[in-house]
Amino acid sequence: MDNYPVRDDITASQHRAWARIAGPGTWWSGAERVAIAAEARHAADCALCAARREALSPRAVAGEHEHLGALSAPAVEAVHAIRTDPGRLTRDWHDSVLADGMSVERYVELAGVVVTVVMVDSFHLALGRPAPDLPKPVAGRPSEHRPAGARVAHHWVPTLAPDDVTAADPDLYAGGRGANIHRALSLVPAEVIGFFDLGEAHYLDVPKIRHGAPLERAIDRAQIELLAGRVSALNQCVY
Numbered sequence: 001m002d003n004y005p006v007r008d009d010i011t012a013s014q015h016r017a018w019a020r021i022a023g024p025g026t027w028w029s030g031a032e033r034v035a036i037a038a039e040a041r042h043a044a045d046c047a048l049c050a051a052r053r054e055a056l057s058p059r060a061v062a063g064e065h066e067h068l069g070a071l072s073a074p075a076v077e078a079v080h081a082i083r084t085d086p087g088r089l090t091r092d093w094h095d096s097v098l099a100d101g102m103s104v105e106r107y108v109e110l111a112g113v114v115v116t117v118v119m120v121d122s123f124h125l126a127l128g129r130p131a132p133d134l135p136k137p138v139a140g141r142p143s144e145h146r147p148a149g150a151r152v153a154h155h156w157v158p159t160l161a162p163d164d165v166t167a168a169d170p171d172l173y174a175g176g177r178g179a180n181i182h183r184a185l186s187l188v189p190a191e192v193i194g195f196f197d198l199g200e201a202h203y204l205d206v207p208k209i210r211h212g213a214p215l216e217r218a219i220d221r222a223q224i225e226l227l228a229g230r231v232s233a234l235n236q237c238v239y
Contacts, residue, residue: 004127013201014123014132017116017194022135026145026188027106028113030137035070036113037134039079041121042068049084058085059093074100078107082114087236094156104157105146105187112191119198143190145169150187160186203228 021037023030043049046066052058058081067076074097081089098104121131149164160169162178172189173182185191204215204224215221231237 006127007201009201010123013198014120017120017198018132018135020190020194021113021116023138024140024142025109025113026143026190027103027109028142030140032071033109033113034134034137035068036075036079036110037117039068039071039076040083040114040117041131041134042066043080043083046080046084049080053085058088072101074098074102075106075110078102078110079114082111083118091156108157108185109188109191112185112188112195115195116198119202123202145189147187147189154180155184158187159183160189 021030021033023033025033028036043065048061048063048065051063052061055061065076065080067080071079077100078097081093094107097107102110124131145168147160147164147169148166149169150158150160151164152158153161160172160183162173162176165171165173170189170193172186172192176182178186182192182196185195215224217224219227
């Protein structure tokens, strides 16, 4: 189980990710964020989710999720659907989650927590290691910072274009061009920063992607992209 050396930057990024999940976010408390993370793991064994994955349309299968009881019904639905069948999410599904009482800001942050847990857990699964224990919640109030320039453009949710970032917003693009994949979580800038802090350690940082900088990796760029493409296809990622 421990025969695979892991780069220090990957380990450090996962520790930072767990610290972010534990603390108060922008719209959820630390306890709520840890509950979202726990529900994301629990969703993998949900019978309703399994039945929906086998159905021609996931919305054709009614029922109640097997859940841990810590989150509201729309939050449970969002966590389970994002975790177990993300390739078939639709605009109507998204709108129904919001209609059931979840704010769009909380939805975006929830998605950020779920994908963080999936990334860390998938890494450990690939190495044959148990998933790490979830962190203990840290007390504190969410910041409730909503970027003034966020608006609905090409996504289902409001996003923040680089030109609309103000001095009140964190530097969520760090000099980048704000590609769609960076803008997806930008209604909650902290989730963009956190996701790419983790993602770049496990994949490549943006300058190396764009400019072909030398890589400190055991495999070359072509092998990296082959693996990335295959994983994307298996996960129905059409980006």
